Amino acid sequence: MKHVISVTVENKPGVLARISSMFARRGFNIHSLTVGPTEDPRLSRMTVVVDGPEMEQIVKQLYKLVHTVKVTELEPGETIEREIMLVRVNADPTRRGELLDAANLFSAKVVDVGATTVTFEVAGEPSTLNDFLELLRTYGIVTLVKSGRIALAKDQKSTTRRGRLRTA
Amino acid sequence: MAETLTGAQALIRSLEHEGVEVVFGVPGGAILPAYDPLLDSPIRHVLARHEQGAGHMASGYAHATGRVGVCMATSGPGATNLITPLQDAYMDSVPVVAITGQVATKSIGMDAFQEAHTWGISMPCTKHNYLVTTVEELPDVIAEAFHLAATGRPGPVLVDIPKNVLNAEMQWHRPGAIDLPGYKPSVKGHPRQVKAAVRLIHESERPVLYAGGGIIKANAADRLRRFAEQANLPVVTTLMARGAFPDTHPLALGMPGMHGNYTAITAMQRSDLLVAIGARFDDRVTGDVSTFAPEAKVIHVDVDPAEIGKVRTADVPIVGDAGVVLEQLIEAMDRLLDGEEPPAREAWFAQLRTWQEEHPLTYEQDPNGPIQQQYVIEKLHELTGGDAIVVAGVGQHQMWASQFWRFTRPRSWINSGGLGTMGFAVPAAIGAKVGRPDDLVFAIDGDGCFQMTSQELITAATEGIPIKVAVMNNGSLGMVKQWQRLFYGGRYSAIDLTTQVPDYVKLAEAMGCVGLRAESPGEVVPTLEKALAVEDRPVVVEFRVDPDAMVFPMVPAGASNDDVVLGPEDLA
Ligand SMILES: Cc1ncc(C[n+]2csc(CCOP(=O)(O)OP(=O)(O)O)c2C)c(N)n1
Ligand SMILES: [Mg+2]
Numbered sequence A: 001m002k003h004v005i006s007v008t009v010e011n012k013p014g015v016l017a018r019i020s021s022m023f024a025r026r027g028f029n030i031h032s033l034t035v036g037p038t039e040d041p042r043l044s045r046m047t048v049v050v051d052g053p054e055m056e057q058i059v060k061q062l063y064k065l066v067h068t069v070k071v072t073e074l075e076p077g078e079t080i081e082r083e084i085m086l087v088r089v090n091a092d093p094t095r096r097g098e099l100l101d102a103a104n105l106f107s108a109k110v111v112d113v114g115a116t117t118v119t120f121e122v123a124g125e126p127s128t129l130n131d132f133l134e135l136l137r138t139y140g141i142v143t144l145v146k147s148g149r150i151a152l153a154k155d156q157k158s159t160t161r162r163g164r165l166r167t168a
Numbered sequence B: 001m002a003e004t005l006t007g008a009q010a011l012i013r014s015l016e017h018e019g020v021e022v023v024f025g026v027p028g029g030a031i032l033p034a035y036d037p038l039l040d041s042p043i044r045h046v047l048a049r050h051e052q053g054a055g056h057m058a059s060g061y062a063h064a065t066g067r068v069g070v071c072m073a074t075s076g077p078g079a080t081n082l083i084t085p086l087q088d089a090y091m092d093s094v095p096v097v098a099i100t101g102q103v104a105t106k107s108i109g110m111d112a113f114q115e116a117h118t119w120g121i122s123m124p125c126t127k128h129n130y131l132v133t134t135v136e137e138l139p140d141v142i143a144e145a146f147h148l149a150a151t152g153r154p155g156p157v158l159v160d161i162p163k164n165v166l167n168a169e170m171q172w173h174r175p176g177a178i179d180l181p182g183y184k185p186s187v188k189g190h191p192r193q194v195k196a197a198v199r200l201i202h203e204s205e206r207p208v209l210y211a212g213g214g215i216i217k218a219n220a221a222d223r224l225r226r227f228a229e230q231a232n233l234p235v236v237t238t239l240m241a242r243g244a245f246p247d248t249h250p251l252a253l254g255m256p257g258m259h260g261n262y263t264a265i266t267a268m269q270r271s272d273l274l275v276a277i278g279a280r281f282d283d284r285v286t287g288d289v290s291t292f293a294p295e296a297k298v299i300h301v302d303v304d305p306a307e308i309g310k311v312r313t314a315d316v317p318i319v320g321d322a323g324v325v326l327e328q329l330i331e332a333m334d335r336l337l338d339g340e341e342p343p344a345r346e347a348w349f350a351q352l353r354t355w356q357e358e359h360p361l362t363y364e365q366d367p368n369g370p371i372q373q374q375y376v377i378e379k380l381h382e383l384t385g386g387d388a389i390v391v392a393g394v395g396q397h398q399m400w401a402s403q404f405w406r407f408t409r410p411r412s413w414i415n416s417g418g419l420g421t422m423g424f425a426v427p428a429a430i431g432a433k434v435g436r437p438d439d440l441v442f443a444i445d446g447d448g449c450f451q452m453t454s455q456e457l458i459t460a461a462t463e464g465i466p467i468k469v470a471v472m473n474n475g476s477l478g479m480v481k482q483w484q485r486l487f488y489g490g491r492y493s494a495i496d497l498t499t500q501v502p503d504y505v506k507l508a509e510a511m512g513c514v515g516l517r518a519e520s521p522g523e524v525v526p527t528l529e530k531a532l533a534v535e536d537r538p539v540v541v542e543f544r545v546d547p548d549a550m551v552f553p554m555v556p557a558g559a560s561n562d563d564v565v566l567g568p569e570d571l572a
Helices: A015-026 A055-064 A093-105 A126-136 B007-017 B029-038 B051-065 B077-081 B083-091 B118-125 B135-150 B163-167 B191-203 B221-231 B262-270 B322-337 B346-358 B373-384 B396-404 B425-435 B447-453 B456-463 B478-487 B504-510 B521-533
Strands: A002-010 A029-037 A043-051 A068-074 A079-090 A109-113 A117-124 A141-146 A150-153 B004-006 B022-025 B044-047 B069-073 B096-102 B128-131 B156-162 B169-171 B207-211 B235-237 B252-254 B273-277 B297-302 B316-319 B389-392 B441-446 B468-473 B514-518 B539-544
Touching (some): A002 A055, A068 A150, B007 B163, B022 B051, B029 B069, B044 B425, B051 B069, B051 B077, B077 B096, B083 B096, B096 B135, B118 B128, B118 B156, B128 B135, B262 B346, B273 B322, B373 B468, B373 B521
Parallel strands (some): B096 B156, B128 B156, B207 B273
Antiparallel strands (some): A029 A043, A079 A117
């Protein structure tokens, strides 16, 4: 089962190396990891998607790193998750029309058109991206690149939130 | 007016501010600037003969005193030589600060002469580490490094300083307040958990207090004893906790684990409540985890939350400093008992006595046979009244020392538990002696271990650090030989060290030490007496010991603690 954790860390050189080294050393599997600045220039936020059952240990080991300020395990249904991808597919002229129609359904933007390929940009929930990819397989995916997930817990007072937020 | 200092001067000044009295190290190109202001500093520098030695000396000093040990090395090979002691200190939670020189910042990444990626290499074997890139941050980094090494769960911290930073000038300023928003170790246990713990303890019928090295790190031996007596709990002390509870105490069960005694191992197996304090359920203690102490509930007290639940689920987890939590437990138990006596647990104590009588730790010294190591250890204990700091290497001799020395005080037993580092004893003993010059420091080392770091005896002789070293010469890598005998059908592979080479007496003398040798049981006491009479120089005493002896009891690796092997006959 995949878990999504949001890790707030001090924005110091090497902090990404510390986190990934800890995961490697402890034998935890990272599915994806994104990192970027936050509203506070002293802090960075990472979204880590991990596989496996050792969530409690992962959270505790993250906290053990000196530069880790806060670790939150995000609950499905109480979390906004987004990902962006660029995908280049085979698009011979005879099938281009239906391909573009399909892309429309997923709000995919055409960002590049070649002689035999079209490249789409899609942003949205990870499941939407996967649905679109499923559809594209019949055309033949040439190249795929994904950003990795970013995620944020819904506002405490959010109307789309169910249950209480769990923090470790 | 502010003073202008070089980075190197600021470094040494910062160390002085931390109260550092001694640095163990080896100089070289990148760290050269730091060695110049050292000449004008009251800080003593002990010149090790290998950086591994310097690292273990810093650890031995920290083990013996509880203060932060400091070692220093140059870039590249100097720094990489420190990695083993750093990992050793990391595994055993020893407060150490390592200072390493680094190539100039503009050369980093250029494969410069003596460049190594020290920051990256040391990351997984330190509690935290730094690469200092500007001279202004030096005082703050040093203050943080000492704070991190000594607080919470102690551990090693490395500070890597490029040569140009050491040479740059700065306006000296005292470090500011420690600013580590992500580092706030819990000290006090949660009162509700403490209450739940004492209730569980009070109701238990077959409790065992499982004391780990954290007791010693927290200087909490006195409170451990008070609590064990107050709650009437038998106590096992792990390899890292020997001395945390007196072996002479009626509640003492001694050491559990792979080479623990039958009663300590079996008490844990059959207990209905384990009260683990500053212990981490190491595989050498638990054996096969799935069959470990199957009926026991667990109260787990540790300053490191990540230890709780890592191996064994805790019914009552308590995060906090062992000493502070013990105080809370004592207070809560006082309220609960309200003047009454704790449960007598007669059946349980009767069972423990029976096991102790049926399966004591024993050995036989044939007066005409080869010397048994247990005999040497017992005689040394007798001659010193147990008043010594015992430092061990890794192997059979280590296990016998831990089993047969009667420890009564914390910080009187120093060994490499978590990493099992051969070569630890000699340099760690030197560090211990520097930290506690008035104590007798006796290393009990194997011949194999001794050969890994014996050159540090030159350091001891030339620096006037009169340690004593017993070399248990069984002519082999004895512990490996024991495993090959038991688990590989006696097919001995690469364990023979020979007993004749080196000549330990000559080797000792060549290094400026007194060299002595005992070859038969009758020579043990007189030779030890001679060794103890020497006060001005290090002494090496070689004991020609039984090459075929094996350490028992033994729980074979991966086996259940239910299957303690008491002697070779059990394996037939
Ligand atoms: C640096 C290192 N290398 C290898 C080992 C594996 N090892 C564990 S005990 C041992 C034998 C130690 O021999 P010796 O010092 O003679 O002690 P004895 O067991 O004979 O008492 C070895 C090789 C180790 N623990 N550390
Ligand atoms: Mg040996």
